[in-house]
Amino acid sequence: MAAVPEGPVRILLIGNGGREHALAWKLSQSPRVESILVAPGNGGTATCPKTTNVTDVSPDDFPALVALARANSVNLVVPGPEAPLVAGIAKHFHDAGIPCFGPSPEAARLEGSKTYSKDFMKRHNIPTAAYENFSDPEKALAYLDSVSHNVVIKATGIAAGKGVIIPSTKEEAKAAVKEIMVDKAFGSAGDEIVIEEFLEGQELSILTFCDGTNFQSLPAAQDHKRIFDGDLGPNTGGMGCYAPTPISTPELMDLVNREILEPTFRGMRRERNPFVGVLFTGLMITKDGPRVLEYNVRFGDPETQTVLPLLPASTDLADVMLCCISGCLDAVDLKVEDKFSATVVVASGGYPGSYAKGTPMTVRTPSSPSINIFHAGTALDGTQLKTSGGRVIAASAVASTLESAVSEAYAGVSHIEFEGKFYRKDIAHRALRPVASEGLTYAQAGVSIDAGNALVERIRAAVSSTRRPGADAEIGGFGGELDLSRAGFPGGPILVGAIDGVGTKLMIAQAMDKHDTVGIDLVAMNVNDLVVQGAEPLMFMDYYGCSKLDVASAASFVEGVAKGCAQAGCALVGGETAEMPGLYHGKDYDAAGAAVGTVTADSRLPRMDDMTEGDVILGLASSGVHSNGFSLVRKILSRAGLALTDPAPWDPSISAGESLLTPTRIYVRSLLSLPKGSLKGMAHITGGGLLENPPRTIPSHLAAEIDLQSWNRLPVFEWLQKAGGVSDVEMARAFNNGVGMILVVGAEKAEEVTKGLEALGEKVNRLGRLVKREGEGVVLLNSF
Ligand code: AMP
Ligand code: GLY
16 A cells, blocks of 8 residues: 655645535645645636646546656545546556555445445445346336336446436336336446335435544535425536534434444455545435435535535644545544535536536635635636536535525625526525425425326226216316217217316416406417317307406406407307405406317327328427416526516517417417328427427327427527526426427328418428337437
């Protein structure tokens, strides 16, 4: 083993994230540390005391790193990320006689291979989620059929933190297995997978120093992995963190030490792979006790930015690391201040999807010494600081209460400015508002609490009990059907009915006091659902409920309904206005409507049996956001601080409210004008957006392959995505993105149908085609 230095320490730190800035910041406080080279570093390490960035050496070129270390008399190497550790950097440096703080490549398998780490935990009775390893997709699928609990599917190799899928149904689980093992969505990381039991509870991250035998932990931290407040949206590298957490009581930490950390380090030693370095144990605190979710063989990000500031100046991090390497960690008293720390990560709008790079930024130094700004994706271009990554920078603060640590960290965020700056506003919500947030978290983790589906399941029997000849009484399609010819009206057509409301778009109409367009939306939501079954809408009825009837707004609303009916060619045959004081508030109203139409058996759509691979998908342009996704729209507006009366950033000629109230396009007349047999199927892009509606019209062995670059999105969607930092997939699920109706046509008919619809005033784009289904029912190509 390389001899550790006794005098001055010259460090080579590898990495370029927020974690590495925090490490450089803390290491530079050590009186023994003379210099720190960071390869490659970032805009923050560039200005850290004693620190120099080295950008001309690739962080995975070990011989070049050894040469760099030798040339600078480095006597302590600190690899930040897992990749070099898994690739054996520690051994490489030890062989070169230079001390390196990190596990051997054998010990690094705790992170590098999920199958190794799960088997290790089994060998040593370390509590973790029940699991099985699979290298054969058929066996994995059969296992899924055999288990009744919810599962998590993990690619076994390192998959850049993305190799974890939490399916909400068995079908999604099977699709994920195919995606990882057959389609190789994560490349060779998916040759083997682990299928785990889904664990419920709160997560904790524990960083533990170990010298192979002795170990000492830093305070338990809680990371926020999802991009949006309330733990919504896709997973990220971590959007914020706090420590210590109220759930990490001394009793719990004793249990973690006894049942998890001791057996882990002892197990590694007994298997002759002593762990030297820092181990990140990701725990789920379930009602049955702590369970290991994963091991990482390095510091966490943003956990490091949160916990290192809790070490007093007298705790010398370089000394702790050197003691780990020389096997005398028990000589160190790892003091931690009795305070709280919180970190808020500031990301580029769009992250974790695509985002801008190279945006100029300014960072003012906070006057309070308890606030630290840690850079991650930043770079200095001359003297100008610019963004260079998704997670750009973070503000951390230490205080005597968690509340004040959080508010100081947010004060730190106000010192950071760049265009597209995005951050979560609810860091530490589980600790500060424990009860309210709990329900949300589980629902959003993709657990089976899909209230809509649960309702459908529960009411299925009641619905079936109403069957009568001609009515299949099945629920779930776009519209309901009743075949008059089998219901006692020989020769009659099939009746098709649809019922729907306007949703929270009504709140925008009410806030704007503009009621003449939402009636059109109400009709559109219904008749567009009818026409996709090939039906011609014939009549419409509406219902309007309010607390106190305001004649002007109610009349304006119903006039809108009449206008929509005229566009759809159906008669407004009835309605109901209900005044129910106390049920609604103030000037609120709600509205619903139902459309009824007919179709003959030979015009019924979709014709799923006729659909084949290569059929063309056409998209008809929408007029705007239509009537779905408004909860997200309102959230984005409030995050952007945009009032409805402000000029719309995407169309400054009108207000944001007016623009958003653009009524939903009604496609009925043009679609019904097409020659019979032109179309094989259609899908109205309603709730569930471009992801969930196309599969409703195509058979389960086919998928709709949609090229996101095949049409021009309306500017409103560009703005929503940017302002909300919404990923492409979330955009596709929440919104129509400029396509209000999709059509499936035989390839030979695509041209003719396009021309026909264009002649009727529709804007038509060719979005893609039907392909063999391997996973999801919609496959997105490219990005918006
Ligand atoms: P991993 O990379 O294994 O830490 O997984 C990433 C994230 O997926 C974790 O931080 C958890 O939020 C979640 N996760 C992983 N495994 C499980 C599990 N067995 N039960 C519940 N959530 C899990
Ligand atoms: N914050 C999670 C990680 O570093 O893996």
